[in-house]
Amino acid sequence: MKTKIFGRELQSPIIIGSGPLSYSADGMIRLYEAGAGAVVTKTINRYAAKNPNRHMVACDTNTLINCEQWSDYAMDEWIDREIPKAVKAGVSCIASVGHTMEDSRLCVEALEREGCMAIELVSYSDDTILPMLVDTKKRVNIPVIVKLSPNSPNLLQLARACEEAGADAFTACDSIGPALKIDIETGKPLLGGDDGYGWLSGAMIRPFILQKVCELRKKTKLPIIGLGGIVKWQDAIEMLMAGADYVGVCSAPILKGVGYIQKLNEQMDTYFTTHNYQAIHQISGLVHKNKSEEEDGETYHMTYDPLTCRHCNRCIEVCPYQARRFVSESRMEINTEACRRCGLCVSICNCLSIEDKTRA
Numbered sequence: 001m002k003t004k005i006f007g008r009e010l011q012s013p014i015i016i017g018s019g020p021l022s023y024s025a026d027g028m029i030r031l032y033e034a035g036a037g038a039v040v041t042k043t044i045n046r047y048a049a050k051n052p053n054r055h056m057v058a059c060d061t062n063t064l065i066n067c068e069q070w071s072d073y074a075m076d077e078w079i080d081r082e083i084p085k086a087v088k089a090g091v092s093c094i095a096s097v098g099h100t101m102e103d104s105r106l107c108v109e110a111l112e113r114e115g116c117m118a119i120e121l122v123s124y125s126d127d128t129i130l131p132m133l134v135d136t137k138k139r140v141n142i143p144v145i146v147k148l149s150p151n152s153p154n155l156l157q158l159a160r161a162c163e164e165a166g167a168d169a170f171t172a173c174d175s176i177g178p179a180l181k182i183d184i185e186t187g188k189p190l191l192g193g194d195d196g197y198g199w200l201s202g203a204m205i206r207p208f209i210l211q212k213v214c215e216l217r218k219k220t221k222l223p224i225i226g227l228g229g230i231v232k233w234q235d236a237i238e239m240l241m242a243g244a245d246y247v248g249v250c251s252a253p254i255l256k257g258v259g260y261i262q263k264l265n266e267q268m269d270t271y272f273t274t275h276n277y278q279a280i281h282q283i284s285g286l287v288h289k290n291k292s293e294e295e296d297g298e299t300y301h302m303t304y305d306p307l308t309c310r311h312c313n314r315c316i317e318v319c320p321y322q323a324r325r326f327v328s329e330s331r332m333e334i335n336t337e338a339c340r341r342c343g344l345c346v347s348i349c350n351c352l353s354i355e356d357k358t359r360a
Contacts, residue, residue, distance in 0.1 A: 001269050003037065003280055005223065005246065006143045006168065008117055010037030010092060012265045013280055014236075017171070017227045017250035018043050018096035018120065018147075019201075020056065020066075021258065024073065025085035028093065031253070035262040037246070038092035040120055040171075043070040044078050044111075046103050052192035057181055062231040063202035064251050065179050067193045070098060079110045087115035094145065098122040101132045105139065112140045120171060122147040126158050133165050143168035145225070150176050150205070150212055156219055169223040171248060172213050175199035176228075202251035205229045210242045217243025217285050231255075233267035243285040301355045302341075306330040308351040315345035315352060 003013045016022055016031045018040040028039040049069040056066040073082060078095070086093050095111040097104045097119055108119050119136060121144060123129040129146060136144050146162045148155055150173040159170060177199035181190045189196020206229025213226045226244025230236050231252040239247060247268075253260050277283055306329075316324045323339035326332055346352045 001265070001272060001280070003246070005038065006118060008092065011035065012037040012261075013240075013245075013268070014247045014249055014261055014264060015094070015225050015227075016040060016253070016261075017225075017248045018122070019250040019254070020068070021250075021253060023071065025082040025089070025091075028082075028086045028091050029089045030258055031261065032086075032089070032091040034253070034258040035265045036249075038094055038117070039086075040094040040096050041071070041078065041082075042073075043096040043098045043122055044073075044075055044103075044107060045070045045098060046075050046106060048072050048074040048077075054190065054192040055198075057190045057198070058255065059179070059181050059200065059202075059204070061203065062252070062255060063200065063204040064254065065177075065181055065191060065198035065200055066175075067191050067196075067198040075103075075107050079107060079114060083111060083114040083116060092117050094118045094120050096120045096122055096147070097132075097136075099124050100128055101135050104132045104136050108136050109139050112142050116142065118143040118145055118168070120145040120147050122174065124149075126152050126154065129158065130161055130165060133162055133167060137166040145169045145171055147171040147174055148212070148216070149174040150208055150228070155212060156215060159216055160219060163220055163222060167222065169225065170216065170220070171225040171227050172216050172244075173209050173228050175201040176205045176208060201228065202255070203229055203231045203235075206231075206235055206238075210238060213239065213242040213244050214287060217288065233264055233271060236264060236268055237271055237283070240280060240284050241286040243288065245280065245284050302334065302346060303353050303355050304332045305351045305353070306332075310351075312349075315349040318344055318348060320344075 003010050012035050014036050016036045016039045022028050022039050023042050031039045049072050051068050055068050059065045093116045095116040121132045146167045148170055178197040179200040180197055183190050191198045209228030223245045225246045225248045226239035227248025230249050236247045321338045321340055323335045346354055
C-alpha cells in the first residue's frame with residue numbers, strides 16, 4: 001500500500017528505524033529494495049562510534065538488547081559517500097542526527113543538500129532535544145522529525161514544546177532501558193561494555209509504546225511514526241489504530257531477515273482489503289473512537305464455538321477461578337458464580353468470544 005509523507009510518495013507505510021540495518025548506503029538500499037517506504041540512517045555524529053564487542057543480543061523471542069552508541073561511520077563519511085549513494089539508488093532517506101546541538105549544526109544543512117528528505121533528531125537528554133530542534137529549523141527547509149524516548153519523565157510535555165518550536169513530525173518511540181541479560185553458565189552479562197547494560201527493543205516493549213503513541217495522538221495532529229515492538233502484521237495494525245500514521249520497524253527485519261519487510265507489506269494489504277479499508281487514515285487513531293466501555297453482568301456474555309474448538313484446554317488451564325469445564329465433547333460449562341469475567345480465557349482462545357447483548 002502506497003502512502004505519502006511530507007507530500008512525498010512512499011512505496012509502503014513501513015519506515016525502517018535507525019539501527020544496525022541502516023548502517024550504510026548499501027544497508028539502506030537493501031531495505032528499500034525489500035519494500036521499505038523510507039529508511040532512517042543509523043544515527044550520525046561528529047565522531048565514529050567505537051562499539052564494544054558483543055553489543056547486540058537476542059532476549060527471548062523477537063526482542064533485542066543492544067548497547068550500540070551510534071554510527072561507526074563519522075559524519076563526513078555519511079555526507080561525502082553514504083547519503084549520495086543511497087539517494088542515487090532511489091532510497092527515501094531520513095537522516096538520524098544526534099546527540100547535541102554541536103553535532104546537528106555541523107551536518108544538517110549538508111544532509112539536506114545531499115538529498116535527505118527529512119532530518120530526525122535524537123538525544124539522550126530531554127534538555128538537549130529542544131535546542132537542537134530550534135537550531136535545525138533555522139538551518140534547513142526539509143521537515144524535521146523529533147524522536148521521543150519512552151524513558152522521558154515528561155514525554156508529552158516535551159512533545160508539546162517541540163511542536164510549538166516547529167517540529168514537523170514525531171517518531172515514537174526509541175528503545176527502553178537500561179536492560180540486562182545474564183549468561184547463567186558464567187554469571188556474566190551477555191553484552192559487552194563497562195556494565196553489560198543495554199537498551200531493549202522488539203516485541204517486549206510494544207504495549208508500552210502503544211500507550212505512548214495513544215497518548216501522544218491525543219495531544220498532537222502532527223504525523224507520528226509508530227516505532228517499537230512491531231514484529232508481525234497484527235502489531236502494525238495495532239500501532240496504526242493507536243494513532244500512528246506510519247509503521248516504524250527496526251528489530252523484526254534484524255531477527256527475521258530483510259525479506260520479512262515484504263511479507264509485512266503483503267499481510268497489511270490483505271488486512272486492508274478484507275476489512276474494506278482503502279487508506280491508512282481510515283484506521284489511524286481508531287482506538288480513540290472506540291474506547292472500552294464497562295460491561296455489567298447483563299451485557300457481558302461469553303460465547304463458545306464448538307466447531308472451532310480443538311480441545312486444547314488452554315482456557316480451562318489459565319482460569320484462576322476454575323470456572324470452566326467440558327461437560328461433553330461439544331459443550332462447555334461456565335460456573336457463573338465463580339467466574340469474575342476477567343477476560344483472560346477469551347484473549348487466548350479463538351473459540352471463545354464476548355457478546356455484547358446491547359448491540360445484538
